[in-house]
Amino acid sequence: MQALEEAAPADSPRERILSAARKIFLDGPPEQATMDAVAHQAGMSKKTIYREFKSQVELLGALLFENVADMGAFPPPKQGDDIELELFGVLARMVTHFTSPRSMALARLIISEVRRYPELMNASKPRGFPREMLANWLSSPVVRAKYMIEDADDAAAMLFGMVMQDSGFKLIVVNNATMPQHQIEDRARRAVKIFLRGVQR
Incomplete structure (x- = not known):
């Protein structure tokens, strides 16, 4: 997969900020x-950070692009x-x-x-977002030669829903909640079997 954004040198101000943001935003309370x-974690002033990223929204966007790229x-x-x-x-890995x-x-x-920065809701998702990638795969x-899939995007959403079921809400509201790997794989296996049976030519 091509990099979504050109990687910054490891010791560049941008990478130092991203490294600090990962630690604070993704690993910390x-x-x-x-x-x-x-700023404190990066050893920089906020003014320096805002020279690299115009707003917190832009910094969050960079972390989102990075997260999508990490999926491979x-x-x-x-x-x-x-x-x-x-x-x-594919489904289990995503x-x-x-x-x-x-x-x-x-x-x-x-x-x-989102409440403070409503533009987050309107921002375009990075290319390679999971649903888009699965729709492209489908x-x-x-796949089209063997299965009749009328709307690949809708099919991708359905497959994700069949695996996530009621787990999404718990994962969002409970810090450090996890979805066991065996549960992901069991649900993905059943979802794929049911889905393909329904669209087979």
Whole structure:
């Protein structure tokens, strides 16, 4: 997968700020997730931080792009691949990533900031967002040849919903809540089997 943003040198001011933001926003307690704390962690003034990132929204956006890029690539299946097995692997890996403690910490932070920064709701999602990536995978020629999927985006949303079920709310409201890997895999396996049975040509 191509990098969503050009990586900054490890010792650049931008990378120092991002490193501090990861520690404060994603690894630390929510009540300490402030720009003052980021500045202190980075050993910089807030003025220096705002020269690199015009606002907290821009810094959160950079962390979101980084989080999506960390998920990696999901190449479409090839002729002869076991579609059920491949889709299970893609779905389980995506859900594992976006339910990880860091991903959920970022989601909680963005949700908490929406009231102060409503532009977060209107900002375009990074290319490669999980639902978009899964929809693209489902739209690949090899999948389309065997399965009749009318709306790949809607199908992607349905598959994620079948795996998440009622776990999403708990993950958002309870700090450090996790979704066990065996539960993700069991639900993903059942979801894929049910979905493919329903769209088979």
